Amino acid sequence: KPISNHMPTAELQALDAAHHMHPFTAGAELGAKGARVITQASGVTLTDSEGNRILDAMAGLWCVNIGYGREELAEAASRQMKQLPYYNTFFQTTHVPAIALAARLAELAPGDLNHVFFAGSGSEANDTNIRLVRHYWAAKGKPEKKVIISRWNAYHGSTMGGASLGGMKGMHAQGGLPIPDIAYIDQPHWYAEGGDMSPEEFGLERARQLEAKIAELGEDKVAAFIAEPVQGAGGVIIPPETYWPEIQRICDAHDILLIADEVICGFGRTGNWFGSQTMNIRPHIMTIAKGLSSGYAPIGGSLVCDEVAEVIAAGEFAHGYTYSGHPVCAAVALENLRIIEEEKIIEHVREVAAPYMAEKWAALADHPLVGEARIVGLMGSLALTPDKGARAKFASEAGTVGLHCRDRCFANNLIMRHVGDRMIIAPPLVIQPADIDILFERAVKSLDETF
Numbered sequence: 541k542p543i544s545n546h547m548p549t550a551e552l553q554a555l556d557a558a559h560h561m562h563p564f565t566a567g568a569e570l571g572a573k574g575a576r577v578i579t580q581a582s583g584v585t586l587t588d589s590e591g592n593r594i595l596d597a598m599a600g601l602w603c604v605n606i607g608y609g610r611e612e613l614a615e616a617a618s619r620q621m622k623q624l625p626y627y628n629t630f631f632q633t634t635h636v637p638a639i640a641l642a643a644r645l646a647e648l649a650p651g652d653l654n655h656v657f658f659a660g661s662g663s664e665a666n667d668t669n670i671r672l673v674r675h676y677w678a679a680k681g682k683p684e685k686k687v688i689i690s691r692w693n694a695y696h697g698s699t700m701g702g703a704s705l706g707g708m709k710g711m712h713a714q715g716g717l718p719i720p721d722i723a724y725i726d727q728p729h730w731y732a733e734g735g736d737m738s739p740e741e742f743g744l745e746r747a748r749q750l751e752a753k754i755a756e757l758g759e760d761k762v763a764a765f766i767a768e769p770v771q772g773a774g775g776v777i778i779p780p781e782t783y784w785p786e787i788q789r790i791c792d793a794h795d796i797l798l799i800a801d802e803v804i805c806g807f808g809r810t811g812n813w814f815g816s817q818t819m820n821i822r823p824h825i826m827t828i829a830k831g832l833s834s835g836y837a838p839i840g841g842s843l844v845c846d847e848v849a850e851v852i853a854a855g856e857f858a859h860g861y862t863y864s865g866h867p868v869c870a871a872v873a874l875e876n877l878r879i880i881e882e883e884k885i886i887e888h889v890r891e892v893a894a895p896y897m898a899e900k901w902a903a904l905a906d907h908p909l910v911g912e913a914r915i916v917g918l919m920g921s922l923a924l925t926p927d928k929g930a931r932a933k934f935a936s937e938a939g940t941v942g943l944h945c946r947d948r949c950f951a952n953n954l955i956m957r958h959v960g961d962r963m964i965i966a967p968p969l970v971i972q973p974a975d976i977d978i979l980f981e982r983a984v985k986s987l988d989e990t991f
């Protein structure tokens with residue numbers, strides 16, 4: 541019999557456990573509990589196979605910026621699939637969806653980020669970036685300038701390149717990472733690592749680690765620095781105000797390319813089109829994905845400045861993916877960008893949703909379990925603590941309390957994620973004040989029920 545939404549949940553879960561390997565999931569846990577089967581979604585709300593309505597405060601994986609159920613995107617995909625479902629952009633051919641999306645992105649991007657190299661995901665785009673920056677310096681006669689500096693606890697994807705750029709030690713431990721010529725500095729995570737320093741002092745100290753690392757490696761060996769404007773998967777870590785201006789100064793002073801990984805921050809999440817605008821930085825390259833299509837179709841890319849693109853274009857860049865600039869994904873992304881602009885979704889974030897969420901978030905700081913509540917635009921975090929005053933950690937293994945809180949949220953029909961003992965949100969950008977009230981109510985209930 542066909543497998544469908546009409547099957548009993550237990551049967552679907554059994555088939556899922558038997559055949560489907562889930563990313564970032566402990567198999568044993570899944571086998572015992574079974575995964576929740578999501579059957580449909582609209583706006584900010586998911587429905588599961590038992591009819592529960594769940595508020596998705598993570599926009600899927602930080603990607604469904606315009607919310608679920610927008611038929612215009614389905615229609616754009618259908619139209620494009622009928623007209624030209626696939627053609628490549630290798631070997632002197634192109635097509636209108638790729639041209640139109642590249643031109644639109646060049647318009648939206650700040651500065652002279654006028655060129656796009658398309659990929660199928662954020663990870664692939666970051667792999668492109670590794671090859672792009674190394675090839676750029678080699679083409680300029682500096683093949684030794686190839687080290688890319690990143691940060692511990694950064695997330696830049698799951699491919700060998702992406703996970704090497706990322707600074708997740710748990711990922712490095714599985715599968716022989718990182719690849720050569722990647723170096724790391726510490727993250728600007730004041731709450732966890734700031735000790736007695738003020739956030740401002742700490743921001744400068746962490747930024748200056750970049751200068752120290754460049755000095756250690758030699759300026760002629762360092763190609764680029766990569767960072768998310770606001771770390772997402774690491775736990776929504778909003779850097780102190782002193783951090784980014786100092787990083788920008790150091791990159792400028794030492795002839796280092798700056799890569800802003802905008803996979804989460806891009807397309808409205810922080811209240812501007814790009815997180816780089818919120819943090820006032822001028823990257824040479826931006827990684828984009830997720831909100832580019834609001835997750836309706838898999839597409840990512842690298843937005844590249846004039847100087848880098850010109851050097852790359854002087855020869856052949858021996859790199860590309862079958863799905864670079866996929867016409868259906870590009871058509872979906874264009875429709876998504878049209879909706880963000882015409883429905884003034886970023887203005888909605890800035891003027892309505894983020895200020896209201898910030899009020900609620902500040903109220904959560906009073907909860908006995910919350911040591912810190914931070915939010916920028918519509919990405920926020922709560923640090924759970926046994927002792928509010930002291931920024932203390934729990935005696936239990938890191939993440940146990942966060943996991944429990946996440947499970948309570950799940951049981952209360954709220955999707956929030958935990959990163960260790962931090963709770964994080966990044967809801968669809970179209971979230972309305974009435975949804976935020978529900979989110980807040982369920983979050984408080986879940987926190988109250990946590991141990």
Ligand code: PLP
Nearest residue numbers: 661662663695696697801803829
């Ligand atoms: N970069 C950042 C900042 C991300 O958050 C992610 C995914 O969460 C990626 C890159 C990887 O993107 P993808 O999962 O589309 O490969």
